[in-house]
Amino acid sequence: MPTIYKKRQDSEGRWEVYDDESEEAVIVDGLPLSGLDEIEADEAIRKLKRGEVTSDNIPPTAQSGWPPTKDGM
Numbered sequence: 568m569p570t571i572y573k574k575r576q577d578s579e580g581r582w583e584v585y586d587d588e589s590e591e592a593v594i595v596d597g598l599p600l601s602g603l604d605e606i607e608a609d610e611a612i613r614k615l616k617r618g619e620v621t622s623d624n625i626p627p628t629a630q631s632g633w634p635p636t637k638d639g640m
Contacts, residue, residue: 570586570587570588570615570622570625571586571587571588572584572585572586572587572593572611572612572615572616573585573587573612574605574608574609574612576605577601581601581602581603581604582601582602582603582604582605582607582608583599583600583601583602583603583608584600584601584603584608584611584612584615586622586625589625591624591625593611593615593622593624593625594622594623594624595611595620595621595622595623596623597623
């Protein structure tokens with residue numbers, strides 16, 4: 568199953584992009600996607616979904632959805 572990226576807000580009102588399965592903050596180019604404003608977090612999620620940027624800490628198989636499950640879903 569492909570990675571599902573979500574965002575969550577911290578107590579200071581800043582946003583973090585995280586992997587839904589592991590609940591870990593996504594790291595891109597060695598930096599966590601945290602301390603963002605909401606627009607930045609939304610844009611980071613769009614770029615991750617499109618493959619324009621890749622996560623350093625989420626395995627490529629999870630990102631791509633490969634290998635498929637038995638029923639192809």
